[in-house]
Amino acid sequence: MQATHEVFNQPEPLVDYNLFDTNHGLRDALKFNAPQLATAELSALGASLGSAEMQTHARLANTHTPQLHSHDRFGRRVDQVEFHPSYHVLMDAATRAGLHGTPWGSPHPNPLPKGEGTNSPVLLPLPPGEGRGEGSPHVERAAGFMLFTELEPSILCPISMTYAVTPALRSNAAIHADWAPRLTSRAYDPALKLFSEKTGVTMGMGMTEKQGGSDVRANTTQAVPDGSDAWGPRFRLTGHKWFFSAPMCDAFLVLAQAPAGLSCFFIPRVLPGNSLNAIRIQRLKDKLGNKANASSEVEFDSATAWLVGEEGRGVPQILEMGTMTRLDCALGTSGLMRQALSIALNHCAQREAFGRPLIDQPLMRNVLADLALESEAATALSIRLARAFDHNTDAHEQAMARLLTPVAKFWICKRGSHFAQEAMECLGGNGYVEEGGEGIMARIYREMPLNSIWEGAGNIMALDLLRALRKADAAAALAQELAPAKGAHPALDRLAAALPTRVEEMATEMEARRLAQDVALAVQAALLYQSAPAAVFEAFCDSRLGGDWGQAFGTLGADVDFDALITRAMPR
């Protein structure tokens, strides 16, 4: 066959670049929130995650989706999920990078023997003398989590839950003592075996039932007392969970109705004594996105579980885990935004239309600069929130963790889908196609709504902010947070002056979203003033706070320093 035409004006894909070194917004956020942090390990991670090889694993793990084997060929129940080998490579890489638990564990990689099949190149040895960021393990881990999300977000579901479980699990000291070394080990060990025979373990959580997810008080799963042993009061659980992501985890925290009320339980897949617990995986969810992650429906058939925390206090107990996964929703969306922006910039720098590269067309410059602003503001707020968890004995940081968790989860995740749609449109028709490197954009678009829905959907986050305002001395804490930017921009000054009164007067439920949005914008602006170049801060305040903006991306005022914003955001 003869060639009918020559292919030209199609961009080279964005591969083999360093996700960390090229992310100035993230690096400046780290300098501000964790100035002592040594970033050599993050840079090595960024290089690995930007490689063509890892991008191929991400594509394969999403194309060859998990398969449920409920029974073996002889009809015996096995309740196993089978994954493509690339899924395991990604899980191994995330575990080796410590994204599942480093802040809670030993600063030294691999405290336990290395797991089988751990051949990922991700974790490079640190140069001599380069310690992990003293006092900033959550910030460092947050940056790594953001970078990994750029490569592949769905495998991070069990990674995030494993990271998140420790504060809640500590309430059962015996279980925590047994499981903690493996929860923080850098060995990925996917085998279905007794925890003590494994080099590393993962954990998930189960709250949502068919009749209610936000309102978990409606849970019907029953917990019947069954004696006591070295792990404390033991119960038998009968019922179901309608969403149970990552059912191949080694154990879960779940809610069930005990005699004293809704309680939090630890439920392992393999029981001490080596028998399988009665957790039946009914089916896997057929989802819009998040394809590499096995989300399932399960039933408990008199499954064995142990109480965590006080009986009847299950909701606050499991929400200690939920708080950390909400942080990850904000981080994950910020990572997805950054990747979508990078792909859009890469495309527009190479694609020509009407006689010049798209990136030189004035209106496209407005779209790209506007997206860059949103991405940088999301990064700044997410990393700042992570800092609050590094200093949880400080009263101001405690207040910020409580206030900014629902604020960041609400606002950043709300912006995500809109952002992905606009970044996709920068690629024209290629953006909508699943195939090849540009297909990452379609994957990002399908992933975006999820971070807004799970771990507490938008309204639930806004209502949680109202609850937070009732408890902490919120107005003073917020004023303290905004104080360093006082006088920097008239629009920020106006908002900062109005917020404490709105906070003190307590917004009604009807106003909760508006308040969450305004707190987010004010804190983002104050952070950008302290950590980003003046052009970024000015453009953010003029548009988001000053009203010089439309209702779609690409509506910044004409006097914005577009060159500065676009050059700063370029991924190469």
Ligand SMILES: Cc1cc2nc3c(=O)[nH]c(=O)nc-3n(C[C@H](O)[C@H](O)[C@H](O)COP(=O)(O)OP(=O)(O)OC[C@H]3O[C@@H](n4cnc5c(N)ncnc54)[C@H](O)[C@@H]3O)c2cc1C
């Ligand atoms: C892919 C995926 C994986 C998941 N994995 C897990 C998992 O591993 N474990 C787990 O426990 N759950 C999981 N979930 C469930 C998820 O957390 C819930 O779907 C979510 O919390 C919402 O609960 P719901 O679906 O019951 O919706 P509902 O509670 O019915 O809420 C529906 C809507 O009503 C709004 N709403 C609720 N109450 C109010 C109110 N008082 N005022 C105003 N608006 C309100 C909500 O914001 C939401 O927009 C997963 C979900 C998905 C999509």
